[in-house]
Amino acid sequence: MGEYEARVHSAFGGERPRAEEAETLAWLIRRNGLEMTHLSRGSHIGSIFSVAEIIAVLYSGVLRLRPEEPKWPERDRLILSKGHAGSAVYSALAERGFFPVEELKEHYANGSRLSGHVSHKGVPGVEVSTGALGHGLPIGAGLALGARMDGETWRTCVVLGDGECDEGAVWEAALQAAQYGLDRLVAVVDYNHMQSLDFVEKTLRLEPFEAKWRDFGWNAWSCDGHDIPALREAFDWAWQNAGSGKPSVILAHTVKGKGVSFMENNILWHYRTPQGEEYEAALQELEAQRP
Amino acid sequence: MRDAFVRALLREMAQDPRVVLITGDLGFGVLRPVKEQYPDRLINAGIAEQSMVGLAAGLAMTGRKVVVYSIGNFPTLRPLEQIRNDCAYHGLDVKIVCVGGGFVYGSLGMSHHATEDMAILRAIPEITCFTPGDPAETEAAVPVMFATPGTCYLRLGRGNEPYAHEEKIIDWTFPQSVRLREGKDIALLSAGGILVELKRAAEQLAEMGVSAEVVSFPCLKPMDREAILEIAARHRDIITVEEHNIVGGFGSAVCEVIAESGAGSRVHRLGLEDCFTTVVGDQAYLRHVYGMDAEAIVKKTMEIIGKR
Numbered sequence: 001m002g003e004y005e006a007r008v009h010s011a012f013g014g015e016r017p018r019a020e021e022a023e024t025l026a027w028l029i030r031r032n033g034l035e036m037t038h039l040s041r042g043s044h045i046g047s048i049f050s051v052a053e054i055i056a057v058l059y060s061g062v063l064r065l066r067p068e069e070p071k072w073p074e075r076d077r078l079i080l081s082k083g084h085a086g087s088a089v090y091s092a093l094a095e096r097g098f099f100p101v102e103e104l105k106e107h108y109a110n111g112s113r114l115s116g117h118v119s120h121k122g123v124p125g126v127e128v129s130t131g132a133l134g135h136g137l138p139i140g141a142g143l144a145l146g147a148r149m150d151g152e153t154w155r156t157c158v159v160l161g162d163g164e165c166d167e168g169a170v171w172e173a174a175l176q177a178a179q180y181g182l183d184r185l186v187a188v189v190d191y192n193h194m195q196s197l198d199f200v201e202k203t204l205r206l207e208p209f210e211a212k213w214r215d216f217g218w219n220a221w222s223c224d225g226h227d228i229p230a231l232r233e234a235f236d237w238a239w240q241n242a243g244s245g246k247p248s249v250i251l252a253h254t255v256k257g258k259g260v261s262f263m264e265n266n267i268l269w270h271y272r273t274p275q276g277e278e279y280e281a282a283l284q285e286l287e288a289q290r291p
Numbered sequence: 292m293r294d295a296f297v298r299a300l301l302r303e304m305a306q307d308p309r310v311v312l313i314t315g316d317l318g319f320g321v322l323r324p325v326k327e328q329y330p331d332r333l334i335n336a337g338i339a340e341q342s343m344v345g346l347a348a349g350l351a352m353t354g355r356k357v358v359v360y361s362i363g364n365f366p367t368l369r370p371l372e373q374i375r376n377d378c379a380y381h382g383l384d385v386k387i388v389c390v391g392g393g394f395v396y397g398s399l400g401m402s403h404h405a406t407e408d409m410a411i412l413r414a415i416p417e418i419t420c421f422t423p424g425d426p427a428e429t430e431a432a433v434p435v436m437f438a439t440p441g442t443c444y445l446r447l448g449r450g451n452e453p454y455a456h457e458e459k460i461i462d463w464t465f466p467q468s469v470r471l472r473e474g475k476d477i478a479l480l481s482a483g484g485i486l487v488e489l490k491r492a493a494e495q496l497a498e499m500g501v502s503a504e505v506v507s508f509p510c511l512k513p514m515d516r517e518a519i520l521e522i523a524a525r526h527r528d529i530i531t532v533e534e535h536n537i538v539g540g541f542g543s544a545v546c547e548v549i550a551e552s553g554a555g556s557r558v559h560r561l562g563l564e565d566c567f568t569t570v571v572g573d574q575a576y577l578r579h580v581y582g583m584d585a586e587a588i589v590k591k592t593m594e595i596i597g598k599r
Binding site: 120121127128129130131132134135137138139140141142143144145146147149150168169172173175176179180 | 311331334336337339341342343344345346347348349350351352353354355372373376377380381
C-alpha cells in the first residue's frame with residue numbers, strides 16, 4: 001500500500017466510528033473534510049468546520065430521511081445554500097449510507113461527481129446544486145409553497161452562510177416566504193461572523209440580525225451552533241412553528257474553523273488548503289477528539 | 292401574441308392542474324382571466340425577479356409546470372443565473388415568458404428594449420427557445436412548449452399584432468421552420484415578431500418583379516438545421532432579420548449552421564448593429580431607424596441583386 005492508499009484507507013476505510021450520534025457525525029464531517037480538502041488541495045475548510053454540528057444534527061434525526069430511498073416523497077428537503085461547504089453534506093450523506101464513504105476521496109477530482117460546491121447530479125440525497133450564493137432560500141420557498149399547495153407536511157430547511165446574506169435574493173425570498181406564510185420553511189444561518197475577505201462586521205454589517213428577520217416577518221431564534229442539544233432544541237422550536245403562519249430562522253452562532261485551534265477565527269482558512277505540517281497538526285488535533 | 296399566449300395558457304391550465312403562473316407584479320389586464328379562473332394557481336412574486344425564478348424552480352421540484360411571466364428583460368437578464376443554475380441545470384419544468392421582445396416598449400427607453408435575450412438564452416444548455424413570429428405561431432407554440440420537458444424560453448411580441456399567416460390557426464411541427472412564401476431570388480428568414488416586416492417586404496419586392504422566399508423560425512433552439520441547409524442549397528443570398536442585436540442572435544445561429552455545412556450561401560444580417568438605441572420611439576419607428584423594417588429589407592435585397 002502506497003502513502004496515498006494508506007492515507008485514504010485510514011481516513012475513509014477500515015474501523016470508523018458509527019455515525020448514528022450527532023456528536024460522532026460532526027467529528028466525521030471534520031475528519032473527512034480535512035482529508036477531502038487535503039487530498040484535493042481544496043478550499044473552504046473553515047466553513048466546513050463551522051457548519052459541522054448543524055449538518056450533523058440535521059442528518060441524525062432532525063430531518064426525516066430514508067437513505068435506502070433518497071427520493072422518498074415525504075422526506076424533508078435540505079438545501080445547503082452555502083454550497084462551498086458541500087463537503088459537509090457529502091460526508092453526512094456518505095456516513096448515513098446514501099453512497100459509499102470511500103467515494104469521498106474523489107471530491108474535487110478529475111472525473112468525479114463530487115464537485116467542490118455541492119451538486120445533485122448523480123449524488124443520492126442532494127436535493128439542489130448550489131455554489132452561487134443567494135439561490136437556496138428562493139428555491140426553498142418554492143418547495144415549501146408547493147408542499148403547502150399539495151397539503152403535504154414535509155418540511156424544507158435551508159442552510160445559509162452569514163456572508164451569503166449580503167445577497168439581495170436572500171431578502172427577496174425572505175419577503176416572499178413571510179408574505180406567503182410558509183411556516184414549514186426553516187432557514188439556518190451558519191453565523192460564523194466571517195466572510196471571504198474579512199469579518200462580517202467589517203464588510204456588510206448584519207446586526208441587529210435577529211431583529212432584521214423578525215422585521216421581515218419571520219420567527220427568529222439564536223443558539224450556539226456547536227452545541228448539539230441547543231441545536232436540537234432550536235429545530236424542535238422551528239418545527240413547532242408549523243401553524244404559526246410565519247417562516248422560522250435559526251441564527252446558529254459558530255466559529256469559523258471550529259475544532260482545529262490554529263484555524264479557529266482565522267480568515268486565512270476560508271481558502272487555504274491543509275498541507276504539510278499544517279495538515280499533520282490539524283490531523284493530530286482532530287484525532288485527539290475522536291469519539 | 293400576448294393575447295394568443297393567454298388564450299393558449301388558459302386552455303393548458305384547464306387541461307393540466309399542474310400548471311401554475313408566477314408574475315413579477317406585471318400583466319394586470321392580461322392576467323385577469325387567470326386570476327378569475329385559477330386564483331390558487333396565480334402567484335405574484337412582487338418586484339423580485341431573482342427570487343421569483345428561484346421560487347419557480349422550487350415549485351417545479353414539487354411536480355408543477357411553472358410559467359414565469361414578465362416583460363422585457365425582467366424575466367431573463369435580471370434572474371439569468373437563477374435560470375441557468377436553478378432551472379436549466381436541474382432540468383426543471385419552468386417556462387420563462389417574456390412579453391415585449393425587441394422594441395415593443397420602444398418609447399419607454401433602452402432599459403425596456405429586449406435586444407440581447409435570444410443570444411443569451413440560447414447560449415445556456417438545455418433551454419428550448421421559442422420565438423413565434425405572430426399570434427398564429429404563438430398559439431401553435433404554447434402547447435408544444437408545455438409538452439416539452441425542462442426549461443423553456445418563450446419570446447413574445449405585444450398585444451394586438453397583425454397576423455403574418457393567412458390562417459389564425461396553423462399546424463406546426465416542433466422544431467420546424469414555417470415557409471410563408473415561396474421565392475427564387477432571395478431568402479428572407481426571421482425569428483420572432485419581426486416576421487410581419489418580411490411579409491410586407493416580400494409583397495413590395497413582388498411588385499418590383501423580385502421573388503422573395505419568407506421563412507419563419509418559431510423555434511430558435513433547437514434550430515431547424517435541415518431547412519436552413521435546404522434553403523442554402525437553393526439561394527446564393529440569405530437575409531436574416533431580427534429585432535435584436537445581430538451579435539449572437541438569430542442571424543448568428545443561421546451563420547453557424549451554414550458555415551459548418553460548407554454551403555456557399557452568403558448571409559446578410561439585419562438587426563441592431565451591436566449598439567444601444569440612442570433615440571426613443573414606437574416599435575415601427577425604431578424598426579425603421581435601426582434598419583430592420585420592410586423598407587430596409589427591400590433596400591438590402593435590391594443592393595444584393597444589383598451586385599449580381
